[in-house]
Amino acid sequence: MSQSIDRRGMTTLSGGHLASDFASGSVPALLPFFALKFDLSYTLTAVLVLAVLASSSLTQPLFGLWSDRRGALWLLPGGVALAGVGIGLAAVAPSYGLLLVLLFLSGLGIAGFHPEGAKCAVFASGHRRASGMSLFNIGGNTGYALGPVVVTPLVLWLGLGPGGLLASVPVILASLAVLAALPYLSRLRAERETGGGVVEGRDDVCAMLILTSVIGLRSVAWFGLLTFVPLWVVSLGNSAADGARLLALMLFAGAAGTLLLGPIADRVGIRRTLLVAQAVLAPMILVFVFVGGVAGVMALMVVGTCVVGTFGLTMVLSQMYLPRHVGMASGLSIGLAMGLGGLAAVALGAIADVVDLKTALVCCALAPLLGVVPCLFLPDPGAPGAVASAPSSGYPLLD
Numbered sequence: 001m002s003q004s005i006d007r008r009g010m011t012t013l014s015g016g017h018l019a020s021d022f023a024s025g026s027v028p029a030l031l032p033f034f035a036l037k038f039d040l041s042y043t044l045t046a047v048l049v050l051a052v053l054a055s056s057s058l059t060q061p062l063f064g065l066w067s068d069r070r071g072a073l074w075l076l077p078g079g080v081a082l083a084g085v086g087i088g089l090a091a092v093a094p095s096y097g098l099l100l101v102l103l104f105l106s107g108l109g110i111a112g113f114h115p116e117g118a119k120c121a122v123f124a125s126g127h128r129r130a131s132g133m134s135l136f137n138i139g140g141n142t143g144y145a146l147g148p149v150v151v152t153p154l155v156l157w158l159g160l161g162p163g164g165l166l167a168s169v170p171v172i173l174a175s176l177a178v179l180a181a182l183p184y185l186s187r188l189r190a191e192r193e194t195g196g197g198v199v200e201g202r203d204d205v206c207a208m209l210i211l212t213s214v215i216g217l218r219s220v221a222w223f224g225l226l227t228f229v230p231l232w233v234v235s236l237g238n239s240a241a242d243g244a245r246l247l248a249l250m251l252f253a254g255a256a257g258t259l260l261l262g263p264i265a266d267r268v269g270i271r272r273t274l275l276v277a278q279a280v281l282a283p284m285i286l287v288f289v290f291v292g293g294v295a296g297v298m299a300l301m302v303v304g305t306c307v308v309g310t311f312g313l314t315m316v317l318s319q320m321y322l323p324r325h326v327g328m329a330s331g332l333s334i335g336l337a338m339g340l341g342g343l344a345a346v347a348l349g350a351i352a353d354v355v356d357l358k359t360a361l362v363c364c365a366l367a368p369l370l371g372v373v374p375c376l377f378l379p380d381p382g383a384p385g386a387v388a389s390a391p392s393s394g395y396p397l398l399d
Contacts, residue, residue, distance in 0.1 A: 005132050009124035009188045012181040013117055014139030016080050019174030020113045021140040023083035023106060025147025026167060027052050028226045028247060030091070032240040033160045035231075038096045042231070042357070046349030049227050051100045053343070055107030060335020064115035067327030073186055075112040076120070077179035082109025084171025091155075091164020111335060118315065118330035123189045134262045137312040141258050144308075145251030148230075152244035207321040207379045212332060214278065214378070215314050216340040217371030221281055222307045223345045224364035225250070229300070232357055246297065253301035254308025261309035270313050275375040277306035281368035289361045320381040 027049065035045045066072055086106025093099040118136065125132020154163035229250070230243030265273040280302065287299035311334075318333035319326050344367070352360040 005135070006124040006188055009181075009185055010121065010132060010135050012178060012185065013076075013121050013124060014136055015174060016076055016113060016178040017117055017136055017139035018143035018146075019080050019171045019178075020083050020110050020117075021143035022147050022150075023080075023087045023168070023171050024052065024056060024110050025144035025251065026087050026151045026164075027103065027147075028230060029148030029151045029244050030155070030160075030164065031227065032230050032234060032243065033155055034099065037160060038099070040096070041349075042228075042352040042360075043346065043349040044096070045231070046227055046346045048100065048103060049223060050343065050346050051103040052107040052110075053223065053345075055104045056110035057107075057335040057340075059108065059111045060115055060331035061328055062331070063112050064119075064325070064327035064329070064331025064335075067116045067119055068325050071189075072112075072116055073120075073182050073189075075116045076185070077175045077182065079109045079111070079113030079116075080178060081172055081175035082106065082112070084109075084168040084175065087171070088165045088168025091167075092161040114334050115327040115331040118319075118334065119327045120185055120189060122319065122326055133312050133316055134258055137258050137315070138255060141251070141255035141308050141311070145248055145255050148244040148251070149248045152241055156241060203322045203324050204379065204381070205322075207381070208318060208329070208332065210374050210377055210379075211314060211317055211321060213374045214274070214371050215333060217367045217374075218278060218281070218307060218310075219340065220344040220348075220367035221285060221303075221364045224348045224360065225285070225300075225303065227345050228348070228352065228357060228361055228364075232361060235357055246300065249297065250300045250304035251308070252304070254304035257305030257307075257309025258312055260305065262312060265313055270317060271375070271378050271380070274310055274313055274317075274378070275372065277310050278368055278371050278375050280306050282365040285361070285365040285368075289358060289365075317378070317381065 031045055031048060034040065034048060038044075040048075063072075063075065067075070083106050086102050086104075086109060090099055090102040090106065093102055118133075121132055121136035124136075151163065151167045154167050157163065158166065226247070229247050230240065233243035233246055234240055261273055261277065284299040284302045284306070288296040288303070291299070315330060315333050318329040322329035322332075348360040348363055351363060
């Protein structure tokens with residue numbers, strides 16, 4: 001049978017990814033409105049991000065383990081639906097405590113979708129796993145970028161409650177579309193498993209730990225920026241809408257970066273591309289904070305390109321380091337490592353409260369600078385004695 005990308009399956013998975021991450025991307029855009037409604041400090045605002053990340057990120061390895069052992073296609077529509085319902089109800093939450101609970105539940109839906117979705121994306125990719133994973137990630141990156149673009153105008157127009165509820169409707173509709181496609185995805189998985197569509201090899205746990213540290217340090221900066229860029233813009237005397245637009249620029253640049261960095265990685269190597277992208281982050285964040293203006297906006301877009309554009313690269317590496325546990329690899333690369341960055345966002349919020357917001361943003365630049373070091377020690381998954389190399393049509397020139 002052909003091992004090319006299954007367009008119908010990939011379209012469904014990418015669409016579900018878009019809807020799931022649209023719900024996730026709505027949270028940073030809603031933070032200024034939640035902070036105003038409940039009169040929150042920077043630390044309590046960052047705790048809202050932690051509530052989503054603790055459930056959406058830290059639990060993903062568990063969903064990945066479940067997916068590897070038993071399979072759970074129902075998590076695809078169920079996860080998207082729970083993500084949308086949680087965000088919609090959070091917008092009308094009458095108390096801070098209930099808001100935390102609803103954001104946590106929404107995060108569980110996001111966590112449930114991603115490992116199973118990434119695993120199915122492997123089946124839909126055939127031997128073109130790098131290209132297929134880029135297509136899968138484009139859906140998520142675009143959805144995350146659309147969050148502030150769609151949600152902020154709706155909330156400014158209708159108010160927090162009605163605007164948030166209306167924004168959740170397309171997410172729930174997307175979950176119904178994924179539900180309708182489950183029989184096809186089930187047949188596709190059976191065909192790919194029978195046809196040997198998954199790479200065999202041995203797991204390299206040490207390599208995965210090094211990669212996890214790289215992703216974790218990268219995510220400290222990323223979630224710090226997602227949390228504080230809108231608040232920084234407001235603190236400079238601009239509106240919440242201005243903050244949302246700047247956040248959207250960073251996220252859309254990241255979506256474009258997924259298409260840009262994939263071919264570059266195919267040409268010069270995944271690890272080299274990841275190393276350069278990691279090294280660029282710190283100076284660009286500092287330009288945004290200290291220079292500002294047009295240069296700051298451009299620098300923030302470069303940050304988005306380098307962070308989001310390497311999501312797919314680190315996911316590919318994780319699946320190659322753990323070829324026998326693809327779901328677990330996806331949960332670790334998307335979930336746990338990034339969730340650790342969310343924990344750091346709370347610490348950054350405390351720094352913003354005790355010192356100031358500028359200092360917290362400067363601290364965001366230090367983590368990816370530290371992440372350059374473990375990047376240097378990432379092993380080649382195609383080297384002798386490492387994990388099995390990818391199919392020849394999938395990953396030309398890893399390094």
